[in-house]
Amino acid sequence: MKAVVFDGRLRVQERPEPPFTGGETLIRLLKAGICNTDLEITRGYFRFQGVLGHEFVGLVKASRNPALVGKRVVGEINAACGQCSYCRKGLGRHCPSRTVLGILGRDGSFQESFFVPEESLHVVPQSISDDAAVFVEPLAAACEILDQVRIRPEDSVAVLGDGKLGLLVSMVLSQTGCSLALIGRHPAKMKLLKTFNVETLLEDSSEKRTRSFDFVVEASGSPQGWEQALRLIRPRGTIILKSTFHGEIPFNPAPLVVDEITVVGSRCGRFEAALGLLHEKRVDPTPLLQYRFPLESAVEAFETAQKPGVLKVILVNSDD
Amino acid sequence: MKAVVFDGRLRVQERPEPPFTGGETLIRLLKAGICNTDLEITRGYFRFQGVLGHEFVGLVKASRNPALVGKRVVGEINAACGQCSYCRKGLGRHCPSRTVLGILGRDGSFQESFFVPEESLHVVPQSISDDAAVFVEPLAAACEILDQVRIRPEDSVAVLGDGKLGLLVSMVLSQTGCSLALIGRHPAKMKLLKTFNVETLLEDSSEKRTRSFDFVVEASGSPQGWEQALRLIRPRGTIILKSTFHGEIPFNPAPLVVDEITVVGSRCGRFEAALGLLHEKRVDPTPLLQYRFPLESAVEAFETAQKPGVLKVILVNSDD
Numbered sequence: 001m002k003a004v005v006f007d008g009r010l011r012v013q014e015r016p017e018p019p020f021t022g023g024e025t026l027i028r029l030l031k032a033g034i035c036n037t038d039l040e041i042t043r044g045y046f047r048f049q050g051v052l053g054h055e056f057v058g059l060v061k062a063s064r065n066p067a068l069v070g071k072r073v074v075g076e077i078n079a080a081c082g083q084c085s086y087c088r089k090g091l092g093r094h095c096p097s098r099t100v101l102g103i104l105g106r107d108g109s110f111q112e113s114f115f116v117p118e119e120s121l122h123v124v125p126q127s128i129s130d131d132a133a134v135f136v137e138p139l140a141a142a143c144e145i146l147d148q149v150r151i152r153p154e155d156s157v158a159v160l161g162d163g164k165l166g167l168l169v170s171m172v173l174s175q176t177g178c179s180l181a182l183i184g185r186h187p188a189k190m191k192l193l194k195t196f197n198v199e200t201l202l203e204d205s206s207e208k209r210t211r212s213f214d215f216v217v218e219a220s221g222s223p224q225g226w227e228q229a230l231r232l233i234r235p236r237g238t239i240i241l242k243s244t245f246h247g248e249i250p251f252n253p254a255p256l257v258v259d260e261i262t263v264v265g266s267r268c269g270r271f272e273a274a275l276g277l278l279h280e281k282r283v284d285p286t287p288l289l290q291y292r293f294p295l296e297s298a299v300e301a302f303e304t305a306q307k308p309g310v311l312k313v314i315l316v317n318s319d320d
Numbered sequence: 321m322k323a324v325v326f327d328g329r330l331r332v333q334e335r336p337e338p339p340f341t342g343g344e345t346l347i348r349l350l351k352a353g354i355c356n357t358d359l360e361i362t363r364g365y366f367r368f369q370g371v372l373g374h375e376f377v378g379l380v381k382a383s384r385n386p387a388l389v390g391k392r393v394v395g396e397i398n399a400a401c402g403q404c405s406y407c408r409k410g411l412g413r414h415c416p417s418r419t420v421l422g423i424l425g426r427d428g429s430f431q432e433s434f435f436v437p438e439e440s441l442h443v444v445p446q447s448i449s450d451d452a453a454v455f456v457e458p459l460a461a462a463c464e465i466l467d468q469v470r471i472r473p474e475d476s477v478a479v480l481g482d483g484k485l486g487l488l489v490s491m492v493l494s495q496t497g498c499s500l501a502l503i504g505r506h507p508a509k510m511k512l513l514k515t516f517n518v519e520t521l522l523e524d525s526s527e528k529r530t531r532s533f534d535f536v537v538e539a540s541g542s543p544q545g546w547e548q549a550l551r552l553i554r555p556r557g558t559i560i561l562k563s564t565f566h567g568e569i570p571f572n573p574a575p576l577v578v579d580e581i582t583v584v585g586s587r588c589g590r591f592e593a594a595l596g597l598l599h600e601k602r603v604d605p606t607p608l609l610q611y612r613f614p615l616e617s618a619v620e621a622f623e624t625a626q627k628p629g630v631l632k633v634i635l636v637n638s639d640d
Binding site: 086091211226235241242246247253254257260261263264265266267 | 406411414416468531546555556561562563564565566567568569570571572573574575576577578579580581582583584585586587
C-alpha cells in the first residue's frame, strides 16, 4: 500500500498492508485533508518523522467492536492514556502522555490503511458527505473557541486571517449571532463567506476599528496578527490565539495589564460540535476544497497546498 | 504648603494652598504610600509631570457634600467621565477619557492638600488604622484578581515575586482556601506571611513544580517572571499578569496555543473589597510598612524606597 512519509524529505513509499492484531481499529482511508501543520512538519517544525496526516474520513476495516466494522468514521487526533487527571476531566487532548496522529509519536492518515484507537472514532452520519467529513477536525478546532469563551449576540468579534482557519472560525462564530468581521487580504477568499452573516474587511481599512472589538481571534498565522489583535481589542476584551507561528515575536506585556486584556490559547476541539454543525447543514465548508490529488501524487499535492492563496487540498485513496 | 513634584527631577516645592471652589472635594493628607509606579515615573516612564502620589488616607477639608466634611477617606485613583460605556458598566477604571491621580493628567496625593472627585472617595471605618488605610489602593489591586477569575479551594496557585505586590496578592488569595505558594528570593520578606496559610518557596526550588499550577500570578515585575510563569502553569491553566515591566521581551506564542493557556492582565480594583478585608481583620498589611518620612523629606524617602529589599515607605503630613 502507499504511504506518505516524511523523514527529512517528503515521499510516497510502498509499504506492506498492516495486519489487524486485535488492538486499535484498522481504518481504510477514503479522503484526507492537508493542514498547515503538515506543511510545517515538512519544513522541519515539530521534529516529527513518519507517515503524515491527521484529517481524514475512512471506513472501518477491522475492530474489536464488531458494530464498527464497515462504518464510515472520522477520528480525534489525540490518543490519550485515559487514566490521568486530564483524561478524567474529558481533556485527553491535553493528556501529557498522548500521541497525536501524524504529529507526535504515531503514524498518520496519509496511507491506504492505518490504526486509530476505538475511543477516538466518531461514526459519520449519512447526511455528511466525504468531502465535508474531511473538515471535521479543523472545524472542531474552530468550535473549541465556543467551549472556552462565551460569545453573546451583543458582542463584536473580529477574526484575523482569511486562510482556511480564519474562514472556518468565521463560519462557526457566525452561529452565535454576534457582530462578526473577518479581516483579511484576499477578497476572493472572503467571498466564500457571502452566505454567512459576516462583514469582510481588508486589513488596511481596519484602522478605524482600533480598540473596538470585544473579541479578536488571531487566525492569520503571522507575527503581525498579534500586533493587529492588540490594536483592535477593546480594554477588558479577549484575544483568542488560534494559529501557531514559529519563532519569537517582541512582546510588551504592559498594555495587557493596563487594559486588562485576556488572551486565550486555543487548539483542538470536540468532534461532536463539528459533526452537529455539518449534520444540521448550518456550516458547509466544502467551498474551501480546491484541489484533489490521489495519494500517490502527495508530493505534488503538498507543493500545491504551499502556494500562496491556495485553500484546502485533499488526498484521495484511489483504491476507492 | 509642601508638594512633591516631578518635572524631570524630583523635588519638594512650596506652593500656595489650593482654595475650594465648589467642585471636587478638597483633602488634607494624613499619610501616603510610595508605590513602584511612583518610582517608575521618576525614571521617566509614563511621561507624567506634576505632583506625584496616588495611595493616600486623608481628611475631607471641604466638599459639596456637607456629610463628608471632616471624614477620614481613601480615594480611587481613576477619575472617570461617568458617561461612557465603560463608566455605565461600573468600569470607570477603563474610561478612555479618565485622568489618574498622580499618574495621568491630574496632580497627586504627595502634597498637604489636593482635590479628588467626590465619587472616588470612600469613608474609612474607625476599625482601620491610618497605616492600614494607606494600603487600600494596592490591596484593591490585589483583590481585582478575584473579580476577574474564580479561584476555588481545590485549585493550586503560585504567586511569583515577594515584593509588596506579591505579598499583598498572597494575603488576598489565601482567603480563597486554595493551595497557595509564594515563590520569591528573600526568606525575610516571605516570613511576613507566616500567619497566612501560604507555602513559601525559593525560586530555585520551584523547578520540580513545573507544569503543575492551575493559576500563576506574575507579580515579580521582572521579565524572567513571564518565562517562569510559562514553566509553572499547567495545560489549560491561567496566568495572571499583575506587574508591569517596561520594554519588550521575546515571546513565542506557540506554547500558549498548544497548552491552551489563558493570560489575564490585571490592574486596579474596587476599594470596597479591600476595605472589607481590612475591616474584618482578615488581612493586615502593616508589617510591610518599613519606613516613614515627613513630606518634606520625600526625596530621601524615594531614595530609600528604591533600595533593593525595601518594602513599603510612606510619607506623613507633619502638620498632623
